[in-house]
Amino acid sequence: MGGVDEDWGRVDDHLARALLPADEVLEQVLAENRAAGLPSIDVSPLQGAFLTLLARITGARRVLEIGTLGGYSTIHLARGLAAGGRVVTCEFEPRHAEVARRNVERAGLAGVVDVRVGAALQTLPQLEQEGLGPFDLVFIDADKGGYPQYLEWALRLTRPGSVVVGDNVVRRGRVADPAVTDPAVTGVRTFLDAVGAHPRLRATALQTVGAKGWDGFAIAVVD
Structure with a gap:
């Protein structure tokens, strides 16, 4: 037997082969990200498929993603749109x-994805001013x-019934x-405390293991 992380990765590969169809577009997206020198922090294929299913389960027509990177998770979310x-x-x-943007176009989704550039705390007020909400699903991964x-x-x-997902909450x-006083950890800790204390949210968190190591998602529904 290999190490624990090695075993997690092997099981991830097995599950992906069993459950996910071959997808040349997504493979090209990851290759493009590597070629462009982007950090290898995309969601895993299984996690991406989870985002697609979550969008479909919620019947999402308006999705907000905070943190695009090379568009891998964006494509998964867009594929689940109503x-x-x-x-x-x-x-x-x-x-x-x-x-x-190149990857989204390659996936044939340029017509349904709007990539906004800039600090999110400047972009998000603009979205509010433009009246683009309410969003049915929000994925936070920045x-x-x-x-x-x-x-x-x-x-x-x-709105009531919307779903908010925070990635990388286990660290x-x-x-x-x-x-641990690393801002990346304390920020997540404060986020989780705020989710748990907020009167409009009903939430849980799921620890994940796999090719990306040990981490997790927080998932909340807005009342």
């Missing part, structure tokens, strides 16, 4: 956004220190260690 739906995705780095503020905006831009278990 008819006439749209994804608005916010990306801080112009170079990442350029790669994402800088972890900003998660508490992104949650506040998610609540402003959603290899560091979120539960009060001695």
Whole structure:
């Protein structure tokens, strides 16, 4: 037997082969991201399929993503949209956004994805001013220190019944260690506390293991 992380990755590969059809477009997207030198922090294929299913289960027509990177998760979300739906995705780095736009076009989804460039805390008020909400599903996967503020905006831009998902909330278990003062960890910890205390949210969290190691999702429904 290999190490635990090695075993997790092998099981991830097995599950993906069993459950996910071969997808040349998504493979090309990941290859494009690597070629462009983007950090390898995309959701895994199984996690991406989870996002597609979540969008379909909720019947989402309006999806907000905070943190685009190269558009891999964006494509998964867009594939789950109800008819006439749209994804608005916010990306801080112009170079990442350029790669994402190419990838979204390659996937044939340019007509339903709106990539916004700039700091999310500047972009989100613009979305409110443009009346683009309420969003049915919000996926938060950006800088972890900003998660508490992104949650506040998610609540402003959603409605009762909307779903809010926060990625990377376990941080290899560091979120539960009060001695850890890394802003990426403390930001997530504050986010989780705010979700749990908010009177308009009903939430849970799921730890995940796999090719991306030990992490997890927080999932909340807006009352």
